[in-house]
Amino acid sequence: DMDERVIAGVCSGIAHYVNTEAKWIRIAALLSLFLGGAGLLIYAILWIIMPKAKSRIERMEMKGEPANLQGFQKNLDEELLAVKQGLAIASKHTGSIFGQIGIFIGEFFEWLGRFISGTGKVIFKVIAGFIVLFGVLFLLSLIISFAAFQGFWDSSVYEYFPFSIVDESNRGIILFSAFIVFFVPVLALVLFSVRVAFNKQAINKTLSFALLIIWLVGVAMAGYHAAKISSEFKQHAELTQTSDLKLNKTYVIDIDRSKYFSKEDSIKYRIDANERRQIVTDDFENGPFIMPNNIRIDIEKSATGATRLTQKYESQGKTFQSALQNAQNIDYRYALKDSTIVFNPRFQLRKGTIWRNQEVRLRLEIPVGTKVILKEDTYRYLNNYGTWECGDIENDKNDYSNWIMTEDGLKCIAQLKEEAVKNKKLRKELIDLEFLQKDRTADSIYQDSVSNRINEVKEQLGIDKD
Numbered sequence: 001d002m003d004e005r006v007i008a009g010v011c012s013g014i015a016h017y018v019n020t021e022a023k024w025i026r027i028a029a030l031l032s033l034f035l036g037g038a039g040l041l042i043y044a045i046l047w048i049i050m051p052k053a054k055s056r057i058e059r060m061e062m063k064g065e066p067a068n069l070q071g072f073q074k075n076l077d078e079e080l081l082a083v084k085q086g087l088a089i090a091s092k093h094t095g096s097i098f099g100q101i102g103i104f105i106g107e108f109f110e111w112l113g114r115f116i117s118g119t120g121k122v123i124f125k126v127i128a129g130f131i132v133l134f135g136v137l138f139l140l141s142l143i144i145s146f147a148a149f150q151g152f153w154d155s156s157v158y159e160y161f162p163f164s165i166v167d168e169s170n171r172g173i174i175l176f177s178a179f180i181v182f183f184v185p186v187l188a189l190v191l192f193s194v195r196v197a198f199n200k201q202a203i204n205k206t207l208s209f210a211l212l213i214i215w216l217v218g219v220a221m222a223g224y225h226a227a228k229i230s231s232e233f234k235q236h237a238e239l240t241q242t243s244d245l246k247l248n249k250t251y252v253i254d255i256d257r258s259k260y261f262s263k264e265d266s267i268k269y270r271i272d273a274n275e276r277r278q279i280v281t282d283d284f285e286n287g288p289f290i291m292p293n294n295i296r297i298d299i300e301k302s303a304t305g306a307t308r309l310t311q312k313y314e315s316q317g318k319t320f321q322s323a324l325q326n327a328q329n330i331d332y333r334y335a336l337k338d339s340t341i342v343f344n345p346r347f348q349l350r351k352g353t354i355w356r357n358q359e360v361r362l363r364l365e366i367p368v369g370t371k372v373i374l375k376e377d378t379y380r381y382l383n384n385y386g387t388w389e390c391g392d393i394e395n396d397k398n399d400y401s402n403w404i405m406t407e408d409g410l411k412c413i414a415q416l417k418e419e420a421v422k423n424k425k426l427r428k429e430l431i432d433l434e435f436l437q438k439d440r441t442a443d444s445i446y447q448d449s450v451s452n453r454i455n456e457v458k459e460q461l462g463i464d465k466d
Helices: 010-018 022-032 038-049 056-062 069-117 119-149 155-159 168-198 205-231 263-268 320-328 376-380 413-437 444-461
Strands: 235-244 250-255 295-301 308-317 334-337 340-343 359-366 371-375 400-406 409-412
Touching (some): 010 038, 119 168, 168 205, 235 320, 250 376, 295 409, 308 320, 371 376, 400 413
Parallel strands (some): 295 359
Antiparallel strands (some): 235 308, 371 400, 400 409
16 A cells, blocks of 8 residues: 555555554554564565555555446545545644744734833943944044045055055045045944934934935945056056176175155155264064065076076056056166175155056076075065075074075075085995995895885985986
């Protein structure tokens, strides 16, 4: 019986065949499980051999009903009655469940209404009061920030990134747009909180509509200028300059962090020209000199045997021409005195030039065998070389490191010395091991261990194991 089955319908089918209730057959089947599991085996066999009553005729034959017109009518009436009873029971349970849910929802909203009209009203007023307090403080901070960015206190804020990407002619309108975008929503929240906290209408509909229009205009203006600025980073251009340097056996690479000012800069930063001993240095910390204009230095092996410095200036712009012009407006200087090369840690942009992702990449090519002394601060700008990794016992202050150009690139001399000492010990060990390997009186286990160690030493020395 596939309609009233619990597992496979075996017990229900037998019940129909013997004209009894299925529960008694199921109880008997459960009891048979305690007879050594015979009931389970019998159930499995019957599951396999008993035909399934799928069609109406098969179900009638299973119940012992005649397969004629009266039998069909009786079977159909029984099925319809069973369906009606099932629907009635389901409707009763469903109605009961939904009724309980409806009662719960009604009671919840009734409680919520009492809470809002009582204790909740006090809580909402307290929350609204805090929103008003912090909102007013935030609005004051916005006003102060807007005044600061307008240069009323300190105009040097425009030297910080990302403010440095804004054109000076558009700074005012961009700042005002950004101010409106943040100020109006916070003001609206504060006014709404005032109404909740004090039950007073702080603003009429006309003023509310005017604030909405002002905010939309601010959003439109801010979006327009943001899109305009982003379009000025579309194209990329680079400019390369190559200079041959005097050939020396040793070069000293240093970084000069002194800051040199023009007359306008001296007035701007209030530097007295009469105080000739004043030196302003870039300390790499927060300050008016922090801009994304660091340089990067690569030291590579020279393919021609000459010492050469390549300066590559890169920039972006709205068009290739503007990007190239921005690259040409980079002002970078280095100093060469005898065998000392002093690099400036930052480049400058010529007056009127806006930051458009300008970069300076330096490539110093030196011949193989040339020694290089790297001063302490150079590690900040070197690619792939860390001066702290090259410690020298003779240099107690650790303010420089000695390097040499090899066929494999720039190598630390101290590390090469350590490797030389290590290789010397390994070669001596290899000689001793090869002598022991010739001893034919030693057992095979000892000979195998000696051979394995020889292979390890050769591998460390880079010698073929053959």
